[in-house]
Amino acid sequence: MIKYIDMHCHCHEYSVEELSSFIEKNILLVCVSDDPASSMKTLEIRKKLEITPCVGIHPWEAHKYNIKHAKNIADLAIKNNVKCLGEVGLDKRFVPKTYDHQFSIFEIFLEAAKEYDLVLNLHTAGAWREVYELLVKNDINRAYFHWYTGPLNLLEEITGSGYYVGINAAWKIQEKHRKVIKHAPLENMLTETDAPYKYKSLELRPDYVVETIEYIAKVKNMPVEYVLFKINENYEKLFKSPL
Structure with missing residues (x-):
């Protein structure tokens, strides 16, 4: 079934009732986590609703935790059949x-993603190239650059390597993100x-x-239905799973 996809939503900040209202609008929620507590809450949400869960430690929260915490979250993903680590990454900005x-x-998350072929739902603010080079160095197959606003020349390398970029509703007010939409391949x-x-x-x-x-669809001069179909197809390729 064709769905609208929100590839990066902090579901743990919503009530189950609020999340249900979005799901009823035919929106698939990919729910990211910020820390161990929200990772557990995301897994609790999965017991009640059909979501795609991601567990992780956000770069903004990393200073509160150590390597053992990160390993525990990676283990949590494996034991609970979670296919996505997120929100994880680096932030220089x-x-x-x-x-x-x-x-x-x-x-730690890179190692787990490589060993178990997990999706990385990435925060990369100001560290777009550093993260990209780490993905290549570690032979990461499945990665998603959340809300990409990095350089356009790097965008070509990211997409050329088969990774995905997030198109955020911030295009409404963010010019540099509109440029990404113009230049990024729909695929x-x-x-x-x-x-x-x-955001502002x-x-x-x-x-x-x-x-x-x-x-x-307007920017690419393509039918809305085709764009929606391709976004669904991209999700299925990234997660290696049908919707």
């Missing part, structure tokens, strides 16, 4: 002071919202993916 520690945590795009994050004047919500599909 907002929290550069903790970069070295972020790196040590991220290395490497997935839609997302980062809900319930508030925009309060992001999962149902914004509907407008994002329409905007991509």
